[in-house]
Amino acid sequence: xxxxxxxxxxxxxxxxxxxxxxxxxxxxxxxxxxxxxxxxxxxxxxxxxxxxxxxxxxxxxxxxxxxxxxxxxxxxxxxxxxxxxxxxxxxxxxxxxxxxxxxxxxxxxxxxxxxxxxxxxxxxxxxxxxxxxxxxxxxxxxxxxxxxxxxxxxxxxxxxxxxxxxxxxxxxxxxxxxxxxxxxxxxxxxxxxxxxxxxxxxxxxxxxxxxxxxxxxxxxxxxxxxxxxxxxxxxxxxxxxxxxxxxxxxxxxxxxxxxxxxxxxxxxxxxxxxxxxxxxxxxxxxxxxxxxxxxxxxxxxxxxxxxxxxxxxxxxxxxxxxxxxxxxxxxxxxxxxxx
Amino acid sequence: xxxxxxxxxxxxxxxxxxxxxxxxxxxxxxxxxxxxxxxxxxxxxxxxxxxxxxxxxxxxxxxxxxxxxxxxxxxxxxxxxxxxxxxxxxxxxxxxxxxxxxxxxxxxxxxxxxxxxxxxxxxxxxxxxxxxxxxxxxxxxxxxxxxxxxxxxxxxxxxxxxxxxxxxxxxxxxxxxxxxxxxxxxxxxxxxxxxxxxxxxxxxxxxxxxxxxxxxxxxxxxxxxxxxxxxxxxxxxxxxxxxxxxxxxxxxxxxxxxxxxxxxxxxxxxxxxxxxxxxxxxxxxxxxxxxxxxxxxxxxxxxxxxxxxxxxxxxxxxxxxxxxxxxxxxxxxxxxxxxxxxxxxxxxxxxxxxxxxxxxxxxxxxxxxxxxxxxxxxxxxxxxxxxxxxxxxxxxxxxxxxxxxxxxxxxxxxxxxxxxxxxxxxxx
Numbered sequence: 100x101x102x103x104x105x106x107x108x109x110x111x112x113x114x115x116x117x118x119x120x121x122x123x124x125x126x127x128x129x130x131x132x133x134x135x136x137x138x139x140x141x142x143x144x145x146x147x148x149x150x151x152x153x154x155x156x157x158x159x160x161x162x163x164x165x166x167x168x169x170x171x172x173x174x175x176x177x178x179x180x181x182x183x184x185x186x187x188x189x190x191x192x193x194x195x196x197x198x199x200x201x202x203x204x205x206x207x208x209x210x211x212x213x214x215x216x217x218x219x220x221x222x223x224x225x226x227x228x229x230x231x232x233x234x235x236x237x238x239x240x241x242x243x244x245x246x247x248x249x250x251x252x253x254x255x256x257x258x259x260x261x262x263x264x265x266x267x268x269x270x271x272x273x274x275x276x277x278x279x280x281x282x283x284x285x286x287x288x289x290x291x292x293x294x295x296x297x298x299x300x301x302x303x304x305x306x307x308x309x310x311x312x313x314x315x316x317x318x319x320x321x322x323x324x325x326x327x328x329x330x331x332x333x334x335x336x337x338x339x340x341x342x343x344x345x346x347x348x349x350x351x352x353x354x355x356x357x358x359x360x361x362x363x364x365x366x367x368x369x370x371x372x373x374x375x376x377x378x379x380x381x382x383x384x385x386x387x388x389x390x391x392x393x394x395x396x397x398x399x400x401x402x403x404x405x406x407x408x409x410x411x412x413x414x415x416x417x418x419x420x421x422x423x424x425x426x427x428x429x430x431x432x433x434x435x436x437x438x
Numbered sequence: 439x440x441x442x443x444x445x446x447x448x449x450x451x452x453x454x455x456x457x458x459x460x461x462x463x464x465x466x467x468x469x470x471x472x473x474x475x476x477x478x479x480x481x482x483x484x485x486x487x488x489x490x491x492x493x494x495x496x497x498x499x500x501x502x503x504x505x506x507x508x509x510x511x512x513x514x515x516x517x518x519x520x521x522x523x524x525x526x527x528x529x530x531x532x533x534x535x536x537x538x539x540x541x542x543x544x545x546x547x548x549x550x551x552x553x554x555x556x557x558x559x560x561x562x563x564x565x566x567x568x569x570x571x572x573x574x575x576x577x578x579x580x581x582x583x584x585x586x587x588x589x590x591x592x593x594x595x596x597x598x599x600x601x602x603x604x605x606x607x608x609x610x611x612x613x614x615x616x617x618x619x620x621x622x623x624x625x626x627x628x629x630x631x632x633x634x635x636x637x638x639x640x641x642x643x644x645x646x647x648x649x650x651x652x653x654x655x656x657x658x659x660x661x662x663x664x665x666x667x668x669x670x671x672x673x674x675x676x677x678x679x680x681x682x683x684x685x686x687x688x689x690x691x692x693x694x695x696x697x698x699x700x701x702x703x704x705x706x707x708x709x710x711x712x713x714x715x716x717x718x719x720x721x722x723x724x725x726x727x728x729x730x731x732x733x734x735x736x737x738x739x740x741x742x743x744x745x746x747x748x749x750x751x752x753x754x755x756x757x758x759x760x761x762x763x764x765x766x767x768x769x770x771x772x773x774x775x776x777x778x779x780x781x782x783x784x785x786x787x788x789x790x791x792x793x794x795x796x797x798x799x800x801x802x803x804x805x806x807x808x809x810x811x812x813x814x815x816x817x818x819x820x821x822x823x824x825x826x827x828x829x830x831x832x833x834x835x836x837x838x839x840x841x842x843x844x845x846x847x848x849x850x851x852x853x854x855x856x857x858x859x860x861x862x863x864x865x866x
Binding site for chain 1: 480481482483484485503504506507540541549550551552553556560563564567568569571572573574575576578579580582583586587588589592593594595596597600601603604607608609610611612613614615616617618621624628631632635637652653654656657658660661716717718719720721722723724732735847848849850851
């Protein structure tokens with residue numbers, strides 16, 4: 100059985116700002132932010148909006164736009180699989196009130212009073228704000244998708260895992276299409292998490308990004324599929340934590356074979372990106388990355404790479420490889436072919 | 439092999455009820471409950487002061503680890519619990535690990551939200567607060583700038599699956615499932631799928647989580663799901679007077695293997711994963727669907743996927759959190775599918791709610807119950823809710839051939855596993 104992508108939708112960062120990471124360590128990063136479509140008829144309600152990250156708000160708008168374009172109307176038996184990056188957009192903002200309380204602490208204050216102040220300052224819905232499945236649950240709430248589901252995270256490899264899971268779900272008799280999504284909120288929390296694993300370099304760039312795909316199996320395919328998903332492969336390297344070796348060189352997935360375009364991701368700096376492109380060009384194909392436009396898109400990298408590939412199909416039988424290496428150096432490759 | 443059956447061949451648990459699987463049954467049978475005033479965090483002055491903690495010093499379980507992993511474990515409770523769990527099992531797993539083929543072995547771990555234990559870094563936070571810099575950024579950067587490639591705080595969620603993958607040489611995949619209270623239940627379900635689809639012949643599925651830090655306890659308390667510490671018994675699943683759940687922590691894993699793998703290596707299975715149901719409420723993130731439609735569908739799908747009939751189910755180890763909403767809807771969902779009098783109990787009154795590790799904790803407990811033919815009572819249930827099901831109020835000794843274990847998550851995710859006992863002869 101073959102599988103196809105029939106619809107896609109995405110949002111990209113539109114505003115880029117430089118932020119300080121640590122003054123003491125002299126780190127900074129550029130952060131590309133998404134501006135959710137507040138004027139959309141699908142924009143979430145005010146009560147929900149208060150506890151949603153920007154990428155989640157946008158995912159709610161996008162799922163409804165995507166479903167409204169689809170010929171499939173059954174949401175009850177449509178699986179929903181999501182890849183998610185970090186779950187806190189701005190830890191300073193979200194813990195601001197708690198930090199303010201710490202500012203009031205004096206030596207004379209006893210523990211009871213300290214904890215009481217922290218308790219009062221803690222936002223009431225903090226557990227929901229940091230919920231790791233908030234994208235999936237809100238997308239379901241606003242779209243009616245009710246069936247098989249999971250959220251994987253939170254490195255860039257998670258989208259390849261999600262897409263693989265979607266293909267598995269399509270093997271079931273009762274599943275004809277799957278919605279797969281990827282969201283990356285980026286921000287200071289993500290920067291702090293990633294930069295201390297990979298090692299900070301100047302020129303660090305990370306961005307938010309959101310995308311959704313409708314994936315359909317061959318016996319359900321309507322006219323006008325965009326591309327066939329021909330292959331998804333994961334590298335077989337296991338990061339060696341006990342020896343503290345986190346090797347991020349491209350070296351696992353060889354034999355890309357014939358390709359018209361390779362779209363790569365994984366870099367956090369321009370220098371890294373240049374090396375990535377150089378590696379991909381060694382396969383004799385045109386190579387491209389979204390880094391120069393947006394920086395590292397984390398969990399959304401490969402999904403947005405697929406969309407970039409679809410939009411850049413040239414020949415009638417164009418083949419695109421979307422390759423990624425995550426912060427632990429784990430490689431993944433997705434091969435799509437124009438229909 | 440496509441269509442292969444999925445068997446459980448090994449399991450291990452570190453939980454408030456048992457540091458090591460061999461302690462599960464003795465502690466259940468003695469009526470032990472870990473419901474106490476929290477010892478690791480000073481909660482003086484808070485309305486929520488009780489939790490179920492792993493109180494045992496885990497240092498010994500980490501003997502096998504290099505110093506830098508031990509250092510990360512001192513900051514990261516989730517890694518400490520998971521590494522200790524592996525430490526408990528590693529001697530008996532040696533032979534098995536030797537025969538695993540890396541390209542055919544995968545890991546799927548359910549992980550809970552990252553909540554930093556700021557109470558451990560108060561002095562440093564105060565220092566940064568007065569320096570005019572951004573305190574959290576400075577704190578995280580400093581703690582993680584320790585010459586290690588591993589973060590000590592603010593770890594990527596994949597750290598935990600990668601940790602186990604290295605131990606088991608599992609190169610096929612390392613997946614991190616992030617679906618709150620059903621994370622590790624889904625990890626088992628997805629492991630079953632991976633074997634059925636031929637993606638792997640062995641999958642290590644599990645989870646790790648801890649709610650025992652100041653912000654986590656406060657945040658769940660403010661959400662209205664944790665019982666205030668004025669109550670003598672924090673967690674009373676299926677009781678009319680239930681007031682909420684008990685915060686917990688745990689880590690555990692099961693080793694799932696294909697039929698062909700166990701035949702090839704002449705292994706004796708513990709249980710078979712028959713199937714699962716996995717649905718979304720698509721209702722509200724803040725509350726479950728009051729009709730319980732998707733919850734019921736998850737129970738129904740688990741049974742249908744398993745190709746068994748509802749009357750074959752001997753026991754349900756329920757999610758049973760002790761919260762108003764969950765228990766009422768769970769009984770409703772189970773009651774709509776299962777026959778009158780099906781025995782149901784929850785063990786959260788003893789070990790608390792381990793959120794992302796709840797599923798694996800209860801799955802390991804279920805395996806022990808199946809092995810022994812023992813159904814534990816709901817420890818704190820005095821006035822049971824109205825239901826057609828049998829809310830177990832006295833311990834029982836009876837064969838459990840087929841069982842369900844259910845978990846339901848914030849955001850409306852419902853995952854139910856169906857399991858068949860492979861340790862005893864199936865009795866009629």
